[in-house]
Each structure stands twice: as structure tokens, then as C-alpha cells.
Amino acid sequence: MELDVFAAAHKPDWDRLERLVRRRRRLTGAETDELVELYQRVSTHLSVVRSSGQDPILTGWLSGLVARARSAVTGAHAPAWRDILNFFTRSFPAVLYRTRWWWIAASLGTVAFSTAIGVWIATDPAVQSAMGTPESIRAYVENDFANYYVEHPGASFAAQVWTNNAWAAAQALVLGVFLCLPTVYVLALNGANLGAAGGLMFAHGKGDVFFGLILPHGLLELTAVFVAAGVGLKLGWTLIAPGPRPRLQALGEEARPAIGVALGLVLVLFISGLIEGFVTGWVHTTWLRIGIGVVAEVLFLAYVYTLGRRAHREGETGDIEGRPQTAPVAG
Known part of the structure; x- marks a missing residue:
């Protein structure tokens, strides 16, 4: 040529x-x-x-x-920071708002179960005896429960609880696809552990200590776990009852936003981890540390019910933009 x-x-x-x-x-x-x-x-x-x-x-x-x-x-692709901003101001809160009834139900059910466990333990000495010797229980309520929050440096403790809580939330979310049952188990296990601790503390007159140390970080932390569980339950129920959509299509439409929820909850649990690591055991004024926890919880709920509601009403689903609308099938 x-x-x-x-x-x-x-x-x-x-x-x-x-x-x-x-x-x-x-x-x-x-x-x-x-x-x-x-x-x-x-x-x-x-x-x-x-x-x-x-x-x-x-x-x-x-x-x-x-x-x-x-x-x-x-067209030039939007900068990465713009994608991140769009995720936290639209996609993530929109999915939280859309699935709110699922995680509200998970919250109420778990709190009710935990309360029942706590009342049972607090009012039945035989159950308390089965949980340990009088000496071990006394050591737990007098020292171990409170010392748990201060026995490690704040930074390492925050990182540890962040990892543990993120793992629990991931289990509650991902395992929901198996017909909801594993998610229910995760909720029951966490509710039973919380109820057992509260029951022992109340039985020995330490209810104020229990709430004073649980509420600062627990409000936001448990809400994040309940959100993960609610989304997981929605996933499982979508597989059971997909409605007019093909089952796999319905599952995909719920699973893709669920991945975004898992990523967003990493940040939420990071904040609760910071509160647990640097506030719960180290701020000695009870009303102040509880107030910090309440403020964090109120800000999260306001975030969901303002940005999330607005984005949801504007049609935001949290699904992946540019996803294929059809998939090849065997013909």
C-alpha cells in the first residue's frame, strides 16, 4: 500500500x-x-x-x-470522587430507605427477643446458676463487663470491633440469600448474647452500668447490623417470592444494591467502632457518652430519611448504572 x-x-x-x-x-x-x-x-x-x-x-x-x-x-467519565459522592448521597441512602421496613422489622424482632432473654435470666436464679459459678458471675458484673472496653488501647480496640462487627453484618446480609434462615440465626445469636449480658447485669443491680456502656456505640452498631439483616432478609424473600419477575432477574436486581449496602455499612461500622474504642470506656460522664451515641444514631436516621427518601422518590434504586438489560439464555 x-x-x-x-x-x-x-x-x-x-x-x-x-x-x-x-x-x-x-x-x-x-x-x-x-x-x-x-x-x-x-x-x-x-x-x-x-x-x-x-x-x-x-x-x-x-x-x-x-x-x-x-x-x-x-463523553468523559466522571471523576472517581464524584462517583463516591453520588454513592453516599444517593445510591446508599436510597437503598436504606427503600428497604427500611425490613430492617425496622429486624430491629424490633431482635430487641423483643433480646429483652425476653434478659428478663428470663434476670428473674430466674436457676438460669443464672447454669451460666456460671457465683464467683465468675460476680467478677463479670463487677469488673469484666466494664473492663472489656478499656483493657486494650483505643485504636487497636476500635479496629478489632470494627472487623468483628463488619463480619457479623456481612454474614447477616449475604447469608440471607439462603431463604432467610441464616440471617434469622445471626440475629437470634446476637440478641441472645445481648440479652444474657443485660439479664446478668440487671439481676445484680448493674442495669445502669449496662445501658451506660452499651448505648454509646450500640445504638449505631446494632442499627448497622439490623440494616444488613433487613437487606439480607429482603434478598432471601425475593428468592422465595420474586413476584412477576423471573426469579434470577429479581434476585439480581436486589443483590446488586445489596453489595452497595455492604460497602456503605463498612463506613457506618467504622464510626461505631471509633465510638466504642474512644468514647464508651474512656468518657466517664455517663450522660455525655450516651449523648454521643444518640447523636450518631439520630444523624444516621436523618441521613436515611432525608437524602434516602429524596433519592428514592427521584427513582434511584441503587442498582448498577449501565448494567445489561437482558441476558443470553439457552434457546
Whole structure:
């Protein structure tokens, strides 16, 4: 192939494409169509020139032109920080708001179960005796329960509880797809542990200590776990009763936003971990540390019911943008 002849024949197209790229913000409809057509044509020219290997300078210039034309045709991708901002101001809160009745139900059910366990233990000495010796129980209520929050440095303790809580939340969310049963088990286990601790503390007149140390971080922490469980239950129920949608399609439409919830809860649990590591055991004024926990919880709920409700009403689903609308099936 005579590259000089090829270049001379197609140089007008290249020059025209370059002019359109420079004016891309002021193009008419007809010029936009022309830009797309020339981009496709010059892309073919680039392949021909590149395969000849005769002129690296021309190849480089055409590569740059095609790249700029591609950007003009497809649009520049939004910066990563904008995607992150959109996630935390629209996608994440919208899914939390849309699934609110599921995690509210998980919250009420777990708290009721935990309260029943606590009352049972606090009012039945035989149950208390079965949980340990009088000496071990006394050590727990007098020292061990409170010392748990101060026996490690704040930073390492915060990291530890963050990891543990994130794992519990992930289990509650992901395992819900198995017909909801594992999520119910995770909720029951956490509720029983909380009720057992509260029951022992109240039985020995330490109810104020129990709430004074649980509420600062526990309000936000447990809410995050309940949210994860609620989304997990929604996943499982979608598999059981998908409605008019095909089962796998319905599951995919719920699972993709659920992944976003899991990522968002990492930050929520990080905040509760900071409170547990640096406030619960170290702020000695009870009303102040409980107040910090209440403020964190109120801010989270306000976040869900303001940003989340608005984004949900505007049609935000939390699903992946640009996802395939259909999937190949065996025919």
C-alpha cells in the first residue's frame, strides 16, 4: 500500500474530524452525527496505517485524534470522587430507605427477643446458676463487663470491633440469600448474647452500668447490623417470592444494591467502632457518652430519611448504572 497516497486521500476526513473535536461543545445535531461517523471511519484508517508499520509518526498522530474523538463521542467519565459522592448521597441512602421496613422489622424482632432473654435470666436464679459459678458471675458484673472496653488501647480496640462487627453484618446480609434462615440465626445469636449480658447485669443491680456502656456505640452498631439483616432478609424473600419477575432477574436486581449496602455499612461500622474504642470506656460522664451515641444514631436516621427518601422518590434504586438489560439464555 502506498501510504502517501492513502494519507492524501483521507486527509480531508482527518482534518474535518479534528475541527469537530475542537468544537465538540458547540456542535449542531447534524455535526454530532458527522462526528460519530467520522470517528468510526478514522478508526478504520488508524487500523490500516498501524498495520502497515511504515510511519510511526502518522500512527501516533492518528491515535491521538481517535482517542480525542472517542472522548467526544462517549463523553468523559466522571471523576472517581464524584462517583463516591453520588454513592453516599444517593445510591446508599436510597437503598436504606427503600428497604427500611425490613430492617425496622429486624430491629424490633431482635430487641423483643433480646429483652425476653434478659428478663428470663434476670428473674430466674436457676438460669443464672447454669451460666456460671457465683464467683465468675460476680467478677463479670463487677469488673469484666466494664473492663472489656478499656483493657486494650483505643485504636487497636476500635479496629478489632470494627472487623468483628463488619463480619457479623456481612454474614447477616449475604447469608440471607439462603431463604432467610441464616440471617434469622445471626440475629437470634446476637440478641441472645445481648440479652444474657443485660439479664446478668440487671439481676445484680448493674442495669445502669449496662445501658451506660452499651448505648454509646450500640445504638449505631446494632442499627448497622439490623440494616444488613433487613437487606439480607429482603434478598432471601425475593428468592422465595420474586413476584412477576423471573426469579434470577429479581434476585439480581436486589443483590446488586445489596453489595452497595455492604460497602456503605463498612463506613457506618467504622464510626461505631471509633465510638466504642474512644468514647464508651474512656468518657466517664455517663450522660455525655450516651449523648454521643444518640447523636450518631439520630444523624444516621436523618441521613436515611432525608437524602434516602429524596433519592428514592427521584427513582434511584441503587442498582448498577449501565448494567445489561437482558441476558443470553439457552434457546
